[in-house]
Amino acid sequence: MELEIGIGQTDNITRAPDTLLNPAIDDTIYNAALSLSYVQESASSEVDVRAALSYVKYKDGPFDNETLPGLDASALFRINERSLRWFILGNIGQQTINPFEPVTPGNRQNITYITTGPSVFIPLGTRFSTTADAWYSVIRFEEQPQDNDRIGAQLALVRQINPNRSISLNVQGERTEFDLESAFPLIDNYEAYFRFETEGSRNDLTVNLGWNTSERSGIKSEEPLVNLEWLRRISARTNFMLGAGTRISDMADNFRGNQSYSTDITETQNQQSTTEPFTENFARLSVGFSSTRSAITAALNLSDEEYDQESEFDRQSKSATIDFSRQLGSSWEIGVFGTLYQYDYDIPARQDDELRYGASIAWRQLRTVEVELRLERSDRDSTDEAGIYTEDRVYLSFRYIPRLGR
Numbered sequence: 001m002e003l004e005i006g007i008g009q010t011d012n013i014t015r016a017p018d019t020l021l022n023p024a025i026d027d028t029i030y031n032a033a034l035s036l037s038y039v040q041e042s043a044s045s046e047v048d049v050r051a052a053l054s055y056v057k058y059k060d061g062p063f064d065n066e067t068l069p070g071l072d073a074s075a076l077f078r079i080n081e082r083s084l085r086w087f088i089l090g091n092i093g094q095q096t097i098n099p100f101e102p103v104t105p106g107n108r109q110n111i112t113y114i115t116t117g118p119s120v121f122i123p124l125g126t127r128f129s130t131t132a133d134a135w136y137s138v139i140r141f142e143e144q145p146q147d148n149d150r151i152g153a154q155l156a157l158v159r160q161i162n163p164n165r166s167i168s169l170n171v172q173g174e175r176t177e178f179d180l181e182s183a184f185p186l187i188d189n190y191e192a193y194f195r196f197e198t199e200g201s202r203n204d205l206t207v208n209l210g211w212n213t214s215e216r217s218g219i220k221s222e223e224p225l226v227n228l229e230w231l232r233r234i235s236a237r238t239n240f241m242l243g244a245g246t247r248i249s250d251m252a253d254n255f256r257g258n259q260s261y262s263t264d265i266t267e268t269q270n271q272q273s274t275t276e277p278f279t280e281n282f283a284r285l286s287v288g289f290s291s292t293r294s295a296i297t298a299a300l301n302l303s304d305e306e307y308d309q310e311s312e313f314d315r316q317s318k319s320a321t322i323d324f325s326r327q328l329g330s331s332w333e334i335g336v337f338g339t340l341y342q343y344d345y346d347i348p349a350r351q352d353d354e355l356r357y358g359a360s361i362a363w364r365q366l367r368t369v370e371v372e373l374r375l376e377r378s379d380r381d382s383t384d385e386a387g388i389y390t391e392d393r394v395y396l397s398f399r400y401i402p403r404l405g406r
Contacts, residue, residue: 001404004033006397013061015102015378015389024389027061031397035070043081049073052266056105063105068094070265076119083122087133089115091256095271097143099343100352102380102389103268109142113256115150131156139252146275148178148252156195165198170210176250184275185217189248193225204231212248214277221308223248223279237290244283251275263297263323270317270343278307293327311347318342335360352387354380370399 012018013027033054040047052070071092078085091113101107117135124130137150152174160166172191178184193210208227213220227245234240249257251271258269261284272278286299301319319342325335338357345351358376374395382388 001036001402002034003400003402004031004035004397006031006033006395008393008395010391010393012389012391013058013063013104014106015104015380015391017385017388018390024391025061028059029395030057030059031055031395044078046076047073048075050265054266058105066105068266069110070094072259072265083120085119085121087115087117087119087135089113089256091259093255093259093265094268095251095255096268097273099270099272100350100384100387102354102387103270108268109144111142111252111255112138112140113252114138127160129158129160131158144273145180146178146184146251147180148176148184148275150174150176164200166196168195168197169193170195170208178275187250187275187277188215189213189277191225202233205229208245214248216277216309219309221248221277221279239288241286242284246279246281248277249280250277254280270341272305272313272315274307274310274313276307276310276313278305278313280305294325296322296324298322312345314346316344331364333362333364335362350383352380352382352384354378368401368403370397370401372397372399 008029008031009026010029011026012024013029014025016022016024018024031054033052035052036049037051038047038049050070050072054066054068054070056066056068058065069092071090073088073090075088076085077087093111094108095111096103097107097109115135115137117133119131119133122130122132131154133154135150135152137152139150140147152172154170154172156168156170158166158168170191170193174189176187176189178186190213191210193208196205196207198205206227206229208225210225212223212225215221223246225245225247227247228243230242232240232242243261251274255269255271259265281304282302284299284301286297288297289295299319299321301317303317305313305315305317307313319339321337321339323335323337325333327333336357336359338355341352341354343352356376356378358374360372360374362370362372364370372395374397376393376395378389378391378393380387380389
């Protein structure tokens, strides 16, 4: 758990072009936040939670104060020791309202995606088993009228090759129904695929190969389903992760997947404002290294979204991130960070590039009190002149990390 209060200053709160007629607006930002992480595994349950809650007050700018929640959680409860389980998935965060505009307090909204349901495990001898899952999901948007509910089910036939390796045949179906049925027709999604999973001391590998089908208003889309997830523990201090594939997705599932892979669950995601399913071809790569005093992580993400019915949303996106920290003695730590985002749209021909980078210095005492000074710069370029801006921010944060359970 971590408690934080802070104050910051920005020279361009609206992230607008700085012109003589419309000069940039500076503002003071006050922040109070709570964050926590919790992992627990026992014979009766498995729980993994990352949560955050921030209250942001803007002193003089044109925006109202904000409450920004963040949640990336999964839980599995074993009701019956052998066969019956109940699972919960929860994701709450922020995404853009207009993906063409910079992220500001006026161009983001909260999104909530909660899924829950039973899972039944049925052994079929020493090596074979069947798993049947059913779920109900609720998806809610703070501003946009795209709220929807989903019901789905999945059946898997599993063969256990050895205690750490298995192969399975999976079939899945899900229906999405929107609150505004007249504006957004329901969507049926189906998947059928083979899965191979293996876990070892140095390698975890999951491969899905199969087929996707999505149907809406009598129009059907069919695409291959390919998904590769590989974790390689190169050493006790270094790990490598690779993911790649192709699938039919939508705005909500894309939000959930991106948040689950992000180290910052409160980061506002750039999402398209459409309910249409799309074909996503993706690849992601990350490398992490940590030692007694230093840590560095680097990540690269590539995505190509193709819409059958709304080609104006077709786009290619890229992001690259690096984060480095170094302890100086027992109380001081410095850090540098940078992220580059790029979005290319076919219709209209448009490209947005945004670079964020900065540095920080922190002082810690007894591992429970921390004071951090953080400097950030954002520089956005676009083929649309209205989307070009620069912004400099400085934050001073005070944190308290209680020693729970001691």
